[in-house]
Amino acid sequence: MRNARIIFARELKGFLVSPIAYIVISIFLIVTGWFFFSTFFLYNQAELRTFFGLLPVTFSFIVPAVTMRLFSEEFNAGSYELLKTQPVRSLDVVLGKFMAAAVLVAIMLVPTLSYGIFISFIGDLDWGPWVGGYIGALLLGAAFSAVGLFASSLTRNQIIALITGMAICFFLTLIDKMLFFLPEGAVGVFQYLGADYHFQNIARGILDSRDILYFLSVSFVMLYGTHLVLEERT
Numbered sequence: 001m002r003n004a005r006i007i008f009a010r011e012l013k014g015f016l017v018s019p020i021a022y023i024v025i026s027i028f029l030i031v032t033g034w035f036f037f038s039t040f041f042l043y044n045q046a047e048l049r050t051f052f053g054l055l056p057v058t059f060s061f062i063v064p065a066v067t068m069r070l071f072s073e074e075f076n077a078g079s080y081e082l083l084k085t086q087p088v089r090s091l092d093v094v095l096g097k098f099m100a101a102a103v104l105v106a107i108m109l110v111p112t113l114s115y116g117i118f119i120s121f122i123g124d125l126d127w128g129p130w131v132g133g134y135i136g137a138l139l140l141g142a143a144f145s146a147v148g149l150f151a152s153s154l155t156r157n158q159i160i161a162l163i164t165g166m167a168i169c170f171f172l173t174l175i176d177k178m179l180f181f182l183p184e185g186a187v188g189v190f191q192y193l194g195a196d197y198h199f200q201n202i203a204r205g206i207l208d209s210r211d212i213l214y215f216l217s218v219s220f221v222m223l224y225g226t227h228l229v230l231e232e233r234t
Contacts, residue, residue, distance in 0.1 A: 002017045004091075004092040004095040005096070008095075008096040008100050011070065011096060011101075011104055012104065015104050024065050027062070032058060036051045036112075038050070048129070049063055051112070052200075055140070057170075057173055059173075060144070060164050060166060064144070064162050067145055067148025067149050067151070067165060068152055069152070070097045072155055072157060072161045075156040087116040091227055094149065097149060102138075109134065113134075129203060132205040132207065134202060139216075142215065143219045145219075146217070146221075146223050147169055147222050149222065149223070150223075153226045172218070173196045
């Protein structure tokens with residue numbers, strides 16, 4: 001794990017000195033701020049329901065934008081081959097980059113904590129859904145970071161990595177919205193595959209082990225797939 005921590009520190013530092021990261025964070029805050037304040041000023045509703053309701057869709061294009069360069073850039077520049085000459089396992093590389101992306105997503109969420117604090121000053125904030133929403137957001141962000149990492153490991157082109165990551169994230173987010181096209185026997189299975197379904201359960205303040213297990217499973221499968229891709233390249 002020492003090598004994974006070194007890679008994590010290097011990648012997180014790379015994020016924090018990159019203008020792209022700040023552009024992505026700014027876009028995220030502008031979009032989520034609009035979701036929140038539009039309901040507050042236009043509909044006179046002091047609540048976070050719209051913010052959490054649209055967060056999976058927002059993450060579907062924001063998180064792949066964060067992760068698209070993690071492997072693609074190194075493959076294109078040839079620095080990954082140089083990294084593999086060091087005594088570093090592929091698993092260390094995957095975990096280090098994954099942790100850096102997940103932490104950056106958590107950093108993106110920090111300014112949005114002010115929304116709940118703002119509501120608590122002017123009205124009654126239901127703290128259960130507020131806490132549950134952010135726990136779900138962290139789990140969702142980690143799962144989508146793993147998806148984006150997997151997409152980035154498939155290609156040298158960052159744009160292709162972005163599009164692939166977005167496609168997978170949007171599929172996981174929207175699959176439970178298309179259940180009426182499916183036969184009745186398959187509804188339960190496809191509903192369980194929906195990231196938005198599990199996120200909204202947690203955002204209600206209900207911590208169910210099945211929802212937590214879903215996000216952990218998506219993260220594990222995507223990280224393991226990334227590991228296999230890297231091993232195949234080696």
